[in-house]
Amino acid sequence: MAFLEINNVSKIFGRSTVAVEDFDLQVEHGELVSFLGPSGCGKTTTLRMVAGFETPSTGEIRVKGEDITYRPPNQRNVGMVFQAYALFPNMSVGDNIGFGLKIAKKPLEEIKQRVEEMLELIHMKGYGDRYPYQLSGGQQQRVALARALAISPELLLLDEPLSALDAKIRVSLRQEIRAIQQQLGITAIYVTHDQEEALSMSDRVVVMLDGHIEQVGPPFEIYNFPKTEFVAQFVGTLNTLNALVHDPASGILVVDGQNIQASHALDGLRSGDSAMVSIRPERLSFVTDERKANVLICTVENITFLGSIVRILLKLEDQTFYMDTFNNPYLELKKIGDQVEVTFSTEAVLVLNQRVVA
Amino acid sequence: MTETGGSLSGRAQRRALFSRRNNGGYRRGSSPIAWIILILGLLYFFLPLISVFEFSLKMIKDTYSFEAYRVAFTDPRFFLNFGYSVLWALLTIILSLLLVVPTAYWVHLSMPRLRPVVEFITLMPFVVPAVVLVFGMIRLYGSPPVVLIGSPILLVAGYVILSLPYMFRAVDTGLRAVDIRTLTEAAQSLGASWGTILAKVIFPNLRVAILSGVFLTFAIVMGEFTFASLLNWRAFGPYMEEIGAMRAYTPQALAVVSFLLTWGSIMLMQLVARGVPGQDQIAGAH
Numbered sequence: 312m313a314f315l316e317i318n319n320v321s322k323i324f325g326r327s328t329v330a331v332e333d334f335d336l337q338v339e340h341g342e343l344v345s346f347l348g349p350s351g352c353g354k355t356t357t358l359r360m361v362a363g364f365e366t367p368s369t370g371e372i373r374v375k376g377e378d379i380t381y382r383p384p385n386q387r388n389v390g391m392v393f394q395a396y397a398l399f400p401n402m403s404v405g406d407n408i409g410f411g412l413k414i415a416k417k418p419l420e421e422i423k424q425r426v427e428e429m430l431e432l433i434h435m436k437g438y439g440d441r442y443p444y445q446l447s448g449g450q451q452q453r454v455a456l457a458r459a460l461a462i463s464p465e466l467l468l469l470d471e472p473l474s475a476l477d478a479k480i481r482v483s484l485r486q487e488i489r490a491i492q493q494q495l496g497i498t499a500i501y502v503t504h505d506q507e508e509a510l511s512m513s514d515r516v517v518v519m520l521d522g523h524i525e526q527v528g529p530p531f532e533i534y535n536f537p538k539t540e541f542v543a544q545f546v547g548t549l550n551t552l553n554a555l556v557h558d559p560a561s562g563i564l565v566v567d568g569q570n571i572q573a574s575h576a577l578d579g580l581r582s583g584d585s586a587m588v589s590i591r592p593e594r595l596s597f598v599t600d601e602r603k604a605n606v607l608i609c610t611v612e613n614i615t616f617l618g619s620i621v622r623i624l625l626k627l628e629d630q631t632f633y634m635d636t637f638n639n640p641y642l643e644l645k646k647i648g649d650q651v652e653v654t655f656s657t658e659a660v661l662v663l664n665q666r667v668v669a
Numbered sequence: 670m671t672e673t674g675g676s677l678s679g680r681a682q683r684r685a686l687f688s689r690r691n692n693g694g695y696r697r698g699s700s701p702i703a704w705i706i707l708i709l710g711l712l713y714f715f716l717p718l719i720s721v722f723e724f725s726l727k728m729i730k731d732t733y734s735f736e737a738y739r740v741a742f743t744d745p746r747f748f749l750n751f752g753y754s755v756l757w758a759l760l761t762i763i764l765s766l767l768l769v770v771p772t773a774y775w776v777h778l779s780m781p782r783l784r785p786v787v788e789f790i791t792l793m794p795f796v797v798p799a800v801v802l803v804f805g806m807i808r809l810y811g812s813p814p815v816v817l818i819g820s821p822i823l824l825v826a827g828y829v830i831l832s833l834p835y836m837f838r839a840v841d842t843g844l845r846a847v848d849i850r851t852l853t854e855a856a857q858s859l860g861a862s863w864g865t866i867l868a869k870v871i872f873p874n875l876r877v878a879i880l881s882g883v884f885l886t887f888a889i890v891m892g893e894f895t896f897a898s899l900l901n902w903r904a905f906g907p908y909m910e911e912i913g914a915m916r917a918y919t920p921q922a923l924a925v926v927s928f929l930l931t932w933g934s935i936m937l938m939q940l941v942a943r944g945v946p947g948q949d950q951i952a953g954a955h
Binding site for chain 1: 847848851852854855856857858859860861862865869870873874876
């Protein structure tokens with residue numbers, strides 16, 4: 312029995328707007344699971360159903376085996392951090408953090424001690440008497456986190472908590488949130504549309520599209536072995552190339568007249584079938600560096616300098632794709648129009664499920 | 670040399686810009702037409718008040734004195750009627766708050782589509798004259814099954830209706846300035862019940878807006894005449910009318926007092942708005 316079970320949950324707004332469909336997920340105790348997907352994919356609706364702010368149209372939600380599907384949000388013992396901080400403007404930082412404990416009628420001394428503990432946890436000791444409007448966005452979100460954690464919730468829900476913050480604070484705060492979550496061993500669900508955030512913080516990532524789960528897995532698996540074209544495209548930069556199956560048993564395909572080989576047999580495909588092949592730009596290199604199993608001859612179309620990375624656009628007969636190389640000041644860059652040989656391993660070739668993405 | 674020249678040129682440009690801004694400001698701020706309009710407006714507003722005040726000081730012939738005020742304040746009926754009005758105002762405020770705040774909160778939270786409907790209903794006192802309202806109430810509650818004639822409930826209920834546009838708009842503006850939904854959900858996730866959310870989160874964050882509505886309601890009820898007179902209840906408005914029929918100077922003094930009361934309420938609104946952490950807006954003005 313998993314700590315949190317979301318069993319076949321669907322949510323339909325109005326008569327026919329399907330926000331979430333057959334969502335099935337088990338979360339273990341102490342795990343941080345991210346819901347990742349574009350706007351409108353149902354990730355926040357799912358989180359809100361776990362929090363109790365929305366009622367599922369079908370399915371059930373269980374925590375430690377107990378059915379909480381229809382339990383009001385104030386009886387779920389779930390801490391929630393919102394995108395807009397949601398600190399009570401009329402209360403000081405200390406009062407905000409102690410709010411849930413006051414509701415639970417904890418002794419005053421215990422509340423005071425817990426508030427101090429929480430302030431220390433978020434590195435904001437001495438800020439207890441300040442008001443939310445006297446804090447920066449990052450500080451407000453840390454207080455919101457402390458407030459959610461102060462009640463010792465069974466589950467911590469974070470709804471795009473870093474979206475309103477600037478890039479630098481986002482990075483430092485996501486590390487802080489992850490460290491605190493691991494330190495307290497609390498089970499957490501983190502909603503985000505930022506793939507970097509999801510990949511860097513989570514034990515597992517749930518990639519969602521149009522109300523359903525596309526893929527669930529650890530960040531490494533999601534990034535390196537996407538199961539659908541959407542996951543492959545949404546998570547990281549990806550080259551997708553149209554190919555024809557040549558020899559399915561040997562995993563050989565033809566891309567613009569040149570053969571490439573996958574590391575496995577192409578189950579379910581026959582010779583002459585069309586297929587979608589994906590290759591991450593960073594898995595490619597020039598033959599001059601090292602020759603791997605696959606080699607494609609192509610022409611340099613464009614070169615973009617991105618700081619630590621140089622992105623090169625290459626053209627086959629009809630299709631183009633990107634190759635990323637680390638920036639090296641002593642590297643002799645190719646010129647536009649140069650004919651080059653690009654190499655990659657058979658493992659770098661991913662043959663995707665044929666899901667059409669709008 | 671070039672640098673100095675550039676610097677001078679830059680300074681000259683800044684001076685020119687500053688001068689243009691100032692000239693522009695001078696033209697805008699000191700336009701004779703604007704001044705004339707302002708003076709006319711001030712005269713229109715203050716001249717009657719000054720006249721009333723000046724007249725109220727002339728009770729003793731050939732000298733200015735506060736005799737009319739002394740007479741007004743020494744009349745025991747003044748305090749009796751004033752006290753009644755304060756009582757009606759307090760009851761109206763309590764009832765209005767109990768009716769308007771939860772309604773406006775619920776509309777914002779769960780039924781935002783109904784907001785225009787509720788707003789329209791609250792504007793009814795602007796459309797239906799008070800005298801029509803009060804006769805309607807007398808007709809409706811003057812005979813069984815529900816007889817409320819002779820009960821102050823009818824008067825207070827009438828005042829609640831009269832103050833609805835002000836109270837609702839004040840609270841509505843306050844609710845729009847705060848992210849009510851997220852604050853409510855945050856409080857719920859921390860274990861708060863609906864009552865606690867209203868008392869500890871919503872009311873305090875609407876303090877300025879609520880106080881604006883409270884002071885406006887207070888000012889309206891203190892000067893109201895029609896309801897109290899036709900429902901035959903003691904109040905400051907009918908008292909002023911009664912005195913006005915008998916005396917010349919005391920009613921003017923009472924009018925000035927009534928006006929000061931309204932101004933005092935508005936000043937209190939401003940003062941309260943300044944003292945609330947995180948809230949720098951009062952009802953009706955973002």
